[in-house]
Amino acid sequence: xxxxxxxxxxRPGAAGGRIQQAKLVLLGDQGxxxxxxxxxxxxxxxxxxxxATVGAAFLTQTILVQGQSLKFDIWDTAGQExxxxxxxxxxxxxxxxxxxxxxxxxxxxNRAISWVRELRQQTAVNTVIVLAGNKADLASEHRAVPTEDxxxxxxxxxxIFAECSAKSGLAVNEMFMMIAHKIxxxxxxxxxxxxxxxxxxxxxxxxxxxx
Amino acid sequence: xxxxxxxLILEQPFHSKFKQIEKKLHTHKISVRECTxxxxxxxxxxxxxxxxxxxxEYFCSHYMVLADYLNxxxxxxxxxxxxxxxDMQKKIKPPANNDxxxxxxxxxxxxxxxxxxxxxxxxxxxxxxxxxEDHLLLAKCHKLSQVRPEEIGVRKEFSCPLPTAVxxxxxxxxxxxxxxxxxxxxxxxxxxxxxxxxxxQEKRQAQISLDGFLSDDFYEPCITTxxxxxxxxxxxxxxxxCHLHSDLFYIENFVWESTDRDRDDFGYCLVSFKAAAQYMxxxxxxxxxxxxxxxxxxxxxxxxxxxTSIKDEVRSSPRLTTTSDAHTRLERQLSRISDxxxxxSQEMGQQNGSRRQIQSIFxxxxxxxxxxxxxxxx
Numbered sequence: 001x002x003x004x005x006x007x008x009x010x011r012p013g014a015a016g017g018r019i020q021q022a023k024l025v026l027l028g029d030q031g032x033x034x035x036x037x038x039x040x041x042x043x044x045x046x047x048x049x050x051x052a053t054v055g056a057a058f059l060t061q062t063i064l065v066q067g068q069s070l071k072f073d074i075w076d077t078a079g080q081e082x083x084x085x086x087x088x089x090x091x092x093x094x095x096x097x098x099x100x101x102x103x104x105x106x107x108x109x110n111r112a113i114s115w116v117r118e119l120r121q122q123t124a125v126n127t128v129i130v131l132a133g134n135k136a137d138l139a140s141e142h143r144a145v146p147t148e149d150x151x152x153x154x155x156x157x158x159x160i161f162a163e164c165s166a167k168s169g170l171a172v173n174e175m176f177m178m179i180a181h182k183i184x185x186x187x188x189x190x191x192x193x194x195x196x197x198x199x200x201x202x203x204x205x206x207x208x209x210x211x
Numbered sequence: 212x213x214x215x216x217x218x219l220i221l222e223q224p225f226h227s228k229f230k231q232i233e234k235k236l237h238t239h240k241i242s243v244r245e246c247t248x249x250x251x252x253x254x255x256x257x258x259x260x261x262x263x264x265x266x267x268e269y270f271c272s273h274y275m276v277l278a279d280y281l282n283x284x285x286x287x288x289x290x291x292x293x294x295x296x297x298d299m300q301k302k303i304k305p306p307a308n309n310d311x312x313x314x315x316x317x318x319x320x321x322x323x324x325x326x327x328x329x330x331x332x333x334x335x336x337x338x339x340x341x342x343x344e345d346h347l348l349l350a351k352c353h354k355l356s357q358v359r360p361e362e363i364g365v366r367k368e369f370s371c372p373l374p375t376a377v378x379x380x381x382x383x384x385x386x387x388x389x390x391x392x393x394x395x396x397x398x399x400x401x402x403x404x405x406x407x408x409x410x411x412q413e414k415r416q417a418q419i420s421l422d423g424f425l426s427d428d429f430y431e432p433c434i435t436t437x438x439x440x441x442x443x444x445x446x447x448x449x450x451x452x453c454h455l456h457s458d459l460f461y462i463e464n465f466v467w468e469s470t471d472r473d474r475d476d477f478g479y480c481l482v483s484f485k486a487a488a489q490y491m492x493x494x495x496x497x498x499x500x501x502x503x504x505x506x507x508x509x510x511x512x513x514x515x516x517x518x519t520s521i522k523d524e525v526r527s528s529p530r531l532t533t534t535s536d537a538h539t540r541l542e543r544q545l546s547r548i549s550d551x552x553x554x555x556s557q558e559m560g561q562q563n564g565s566r567r568q569i570q571s572i573f574x575x576x577x578x579x580x581x582x583x584x585x586x587x588x589x
Contacts, residue, residue: 021471021474023473023474030437034435035433035435039433055404055433055434056433056434056435057434057435057436057438057439057479057483058476058479060476073471073474073475073476073479075436075479075482076435076436077436078435078436078437078440078486079437080437082364082490082494083436083437083440083486083490085489085493086440086486086489086490089482089485089486089489090436090482090486092473093473093474
């Protein structure tokens with residue numbers, strides 16, 4: 001009797017326009033920065049000195065993609081191993097999944113690979129999956145996962161790949177925008193079809209996609 | 212090129228076709244009373260409602276709900292709701308007849324109306340089906356209710372009394388429609404976040420008053436799903452929900468008129484409770500020692516039950532009849548207490564035998580959260 005429908009839909013907007021909606025889940029080990037990425041995207045800030053202290057577990061953000069409104073319902077998932085068996089409840093019916101790892105911690109990358117394999121088995125084939133290497137701001141000193149390794153894995157498994165930083169804002173918005181483009185069925189610019197350009201920091205990432 | 216335009220702003224459209232629908236018609240109805248009043252407020256629905264009542268009566272007297280065939284009950288009740296919705300939609304006058312939002316509100320309202328009417332018939336079977344799980348979960352609740360939150364995995368920063376969340380969740384069993392129950396779960400999570408936010412705010416104020424400023428390295432944590440699951444475990448344990456598995460099944464399978472069900476914040480709250488309940492069921496908590504008994508002062512479960520058991524007799528929930536979202540949870544709880552007092556005074560006049568039950572209410576009210584020392588509510 002369980003409902004297995006996909007969680008996309010449209011509903012009337014305030015001005016009578018149609019808003020497409022999509023469920024997006026964040027997966028990855030505890031401490032890799034899943035909720036920080038979501039907060040950076042939604043509120044444009046890193047939670048270190050956030051005014052709103054709670055509620056990073058469920059967030060929404062509406063963006064404009066190619067003239068169409070898309071509302072993301074962003075679900076955080078539990079990253080601790082002891083909650084692993086609960087994860088399918090959260091990612092069931094998701095249209096997009098961002099699998100996050102810390103580029104300064106190889107173990108989190110290995111866990112991300114397991115998450116991707118699980119998602120491939122358990123979710124619909126057209127689920128948009130992103131492999132996101134977070135904490136790029138610390139990479140110059142502490143990098144443990146070579147960009148090429150992650151990129152090769154992403155290409156082999158048909159994922160969008162991005163290295164980003166929730167702290168500096170690097171490539172965060174671009175990553176979510178790319179997901180949005182995929183969901184609405186339109187491609188982003190040709191040179192960013194399979195990866196996020198790491199250009200600029202705070203300014204570059206915070207422009208363009210907020211509505 | 213520079214071009215000038217004149218813009219005419221009108222208070223309302225010239226043509227009645229474009230006249231805006233009243234805001235109240237776009238507001239979701241939660242409580243049974245709200246739903247009934249809403250449907251009865253349309254004179255044109257009178258015939259449809261009478262027909263619906265007949266069909267519900269027929270379902271209740273002729274249909275046997277079987278534990279292994281609950282999906283059949285779901286489809287029958289859903290079909291009943293859809294037919295009624297179609298019938299009512301034909302009778303709505305323009306321009307409201309084409310309003311999608313009104314259709315959504317109306318569909319949810321009919322669903323709640325139907326589910327309230329068949330609640331006793333359906334829910335008793337659901338309880339039968341999940342009696343083993345409910346029993347096991349309740350046993351775990353008893354085990355965990357006195358354990359410190361940190362022992363279950365709650366981060367120290369988030370370990371604080373959550374009396375309003377416990378009270379809210381303890382009320383789950385007295386609600387009859389799946390939509391009311393789902394809203395109860397959502398409000399419980401809201402109460403959790405509010406209590407924790409207030410606790411963190413207190414800590415921040417304490418540091419400012421101690422140091423005279425907020426240092427740059429002051430760490431302000433966010434609640435993530437990793438945090439929420441053990442927090443909900445503590446709330447479930449203290450609320451001692453007798454039929455949580457049954458309630459979760461009921462909500463998941465008998466709310467059908469919602470396009471956002473598995474995606475929005477209500478859906479997230481439902482999944483979080485399911486996750487917390489499953490975690491409780493799967494985890495062996497026998498390692499927890501008696502020494503980890505909590506010393507936090509909370510409302511005792513006996514007091515909670517004394518308050519909520521009376522509401523079992525109340526078909527509608529006055530707490531939920533306050534439609535304005537501006538009402539704070541504190542106001543809702545005041546409303547709830549007023550309702551209990553009103554109910555009590557009525558019962559005092561009618562039932563001499565209920566004296567003992569009434570007496571048990573007063574200690575609960577004396578210790579209600581409004582007089583609690585927590586003082587962290589907004």
